[in-house]
Amino acid sequence: MHLALHHHLSRNQARSAHGLAGALTSLAAAVMAWPTRVVEHRRLMNQMAGMSDHELRDIGLFRQDVADATAVPYGHDPSEVLVERAAERRRWSRD
DSSP: OHHHHHHHHHHHHHHHHHHHHHHHHHHHHHHHHHHHHHHHHHHHHHHHHTSOHHHHHHTTOOHHHHHHHHTSOTTSOTHHHHHHHHHHHHHHHHO
């Protein structure tokens, strides 16, 4: 009985260690990819800032939306702000 319990615990510990290793690997990959994501987000925001007011209106945005999106903390996706703003305006225009 004691041996079976020890074997069961060892298997659970091995699974836990494997799960922890996978989680640590995923975390390390996310940390390593973070600078690339930040640079890409900022590059896209610079492109958006270079658009004319007319081009921004065509996609449901205003210049202030782009300014607001660039104010999100590093590591957050500024496009989430833009998507939400455009969606809000589409909802308002239907009402």
